Amino acid sequence: MKHRASAIQYAVILLFLSYMLFPIAATYIFSVATRWDRSILPEGYTLEWYRTALQSSYFLSGLRNSMIMSLASVAVSLLVVVPTVYWVHARLYEAKPLLELLMILPFGIPGVVLALALVQVFSFPPLARSPYLLVGATVVFSMPFMYRAVGNALTAIDVRGLTEAAQSLGAGTGSILTQVIVPSIFPGIMSGSLLVFATVFAEFTLAKLITGAAFKTLPLLLVEYTRKNGYVAAALSVISFTLAWVASLLILWIGRTGRRSAQETLRSR
Amino acid sequence: MAYLDLRGVCKAFGSVVAVKGFSLSVEKGKLVSFLGPSGCGKTTTLRMIAGFEQPDAGTILLDGQDITAVPPNRRDIGMVFQSYALFPNMTVLENISFGLKMRHTPKDETISRAKEVLHMVRMDDTAKRYPHQLSGGQQQRVALARALAVRPRVLLLDEPLSALDAEVRVALRAEIRRIQSELAITTIYVTHDQEEALSISDQVVVMNRGIIEQVGSPVQVYRSPATRFVATFIGTANQFNGTAAGGHTVLCDQFRIETKPFNLIPDGKPVVVLVRPEAIRLQADDAVPEGWNAMRGAVETVTFHGAVTRVGVNVSGQRVVADVTEAGMKTISLGEKVCLTFPGDACQVMERDE
Numbered sequence: 001m002k003h004r005a006s007a008i009q010y011a012v013i014l015l016f017l018s019y020m021l022f023p024i025a026a027t028y029i030f031s032v033a034t035r036w037d038r039s040i041l042p043e044g045y046t047l048e049w050y051r052t053a054l055q056s057s058y059f060l061s062g063l064r065n066s067m068i069m070s071l072a073s074v075a076v077s078l079l080v081v082v083p084t085v086y087w088v089h090a091r092l093y094e095a096k097p098l099l100e101l102l103m104i105l106p107f108g109i110p111g112v113v114l115a116l117a118l119v120q121v122f123s124f125p126p127l128a129r130s131p132y133l134l135v136g137a138t139v140v141f142s143m144p145f146m147y148r149a150v151g152n153a154l155t156a157i158d159v160r161g162l163t164e165a166a167q168s169l170g171a172g173t174g175s176i177l178t179q180v181i182v183p184s185i186f187p188g189i190m191s192g193s194l195l196v197f198a199t200v201f202a203e204f205t206l207a208k209l210i211t212g213a214a215f216k217t218l219p220l221l222l223v224e225y226t227r228k229n230g231y232v233a234a235a236l237s238v239i240s241f242t243l244a245w246v247a248s249l250l251i252l253w254i255g256r257t258g259r260r261s262a263q264e265t266l267r268s269r
Numbered sequence: 270m271a272y273l274d275l276r277g278v279c280k281a282f283g284s285v286v287a288v289k290g291f292s293l294s295v296e297k298g299k300l301v302s303f304l305g306p307s308g309c310g311k312t313t314t315l316r317m318i319a320g321f322e323q324p325d326a327g328t329i330l331l332d333g334q335d336i337t338a339v340p341p342n343r344r345d346i347g348m349v350f351q352s353y354a355l356f357p358n359m360t361v362l363e364n365i366s367f368g369l370k371m372r373h374t375p376k377d378e379t380i381s382r383a384k385e386v387l388h389m390v391r392m393d394d395t396a397k398r399y400p401h402q403l404s405g406g407q408q409q410r411v412a413l414a415r416a417l418a419v420r421p422r423v424l425l426l427d428e429p430l431s432a433l434d435a436e437v438r439v440a441l442r443a444e445i446r447r448i449q450s451e452l453a454i455t456t457i458y459v460t461h462d463q464e465e466a467l468s469i470s471d472q473v474v475v476m477n478r479g480i481i482e483q484v485g486s487p488v489q490v491y492r493s494p495a496t497r498f499v500a501t502f503i504g505t506a507n508q509f510n511g512t513a514a515g516g517h518t519v520l521c522d523q524f525r526i527e528t529k530p531f532n533l534i535p536d537g538k539p540v541v542v543l544v545r546p547e548a549i550r551l552q553a554d555d556a557v558p559e560g561w562n563a564m565r566g567a568v569e570t571v572t573f574h575g576a577v578t579r580v581g582v583n584v585s586g587q588r589v590v591a592d593v594t595e596a597g598m599k600t601i602s603l604g605e606k607v608c609l610t611f612p613g614d615a616c617q618v619m620e621r622d623e
Contacts, residue, residue: 161350165356166367169347169416170368171342175371183359
């Protein structure tokens, strides 16, 4: 009986994994196929599409723009969301339902609507159709991810108790945040940053409608290529996907060493 | 002159009054407990002393200085929380050093003082550990050390032992008392556990519904409760309703009780007589000592409590409980007719509302 249950469990997990991994694997294979539309397996293999993709004049600028967008969104998100969520958890419980509601809105409002509304309202320089406006939009769009990750981390610790303990020991708000709260919720901040980074890196609608051709990001380039050459688009997807992975790992690594060095400085005192 | 002085402190949360007209003077170096049921306002009062809550009215003075409007991080008050509230990202030593670091104490002095308090709470070996590697009792010791490291003017303890096992609780409260006396630090101890309050305090403040019912030494609040609430909240008391007669007699429906003199209550006033179970003796024969009260009834319940056995006796329809030590009694059987005796001195008489 138990044996059978575990067999079913494995089957479910296998099904789920193949559901998740199959499209990715297919994209990887497609990007190195000479032709793959008449046979079960590709007719041949080539790196030609990667050469085309990397040689595109837009590739590097697109990559750079996507990186700027993602990193700027993470930075703004950290500065705005983390103190807000802390405040709500530590002192202003009354505002929590309001914030929860606000954090659902980005899921409810389609990107198209948000983008068009922003373009209409901020139609004056320097904001009009600028990367600044785009960062503003992507921060709003990705805010729930940061909010959830940081909020969950804060719920897991006794925010009020820690804050009051630090206060009674003579700490002001700045010291409480930087020395007690942030180090305690560091994993949450890291995972929030990762989610924001990945979301913004792959964002298409806002970039298309707000900056468009003036500030081409990698996803814009990718969509362009799907119309020209599917194999190059696949190669671009693979590059983008891999880059997002590398960036994520990098953030994780920086986070871990950062925390370790912080602990070491504390210890050496 | 009082070291910590609360004058007419009031606090309400919305329409709920948490503390009203709280006035108390605490002498330097004393340990004072706030004792009462949950919701009696004891924690709110403590939090106002700490500065985490602002009183709606009244003033709080510390060493002659009005601290009512001083923010918590400038009050120089140490606090220990029920939830320990140790910083999870710091080692034990870092936790203890935190307050000193905030005060920019030189590094050498910080380390030596942290080690000193760590030794005081007998946790020398744990300096490099993280809070999650410690047991609840150990964490609370560290929290105590952390609060003491900055040498605060007042130490506040908010139900510090409530989350711990009975055994650890008893051991740790003795430790707290020992350290408190050694340092002679003015301490406020909030608890809902009467045994805890009675065993460690110089003074007990019994609170109920936001007001002080009685302030007194542990012996005073136990032996001479000022109100019916105090008498029933602290320990157990048998209550006999009756009317005052002749300054030392209370007439009840079925019997009369001779008490110690109560001169201030006029005849005919409704009163209640309170008698502690341990003051009542159980006798099978009718050898009532001279001048003692005697009541007769049948044994209804027998509950073994270890050191004593609590016997419930039905006296004319009212349950009267008596604590009997093993030595004083043969085996008691249910339904057995017994005689309950107690001296007038053991009776506490107070007026009651109709």
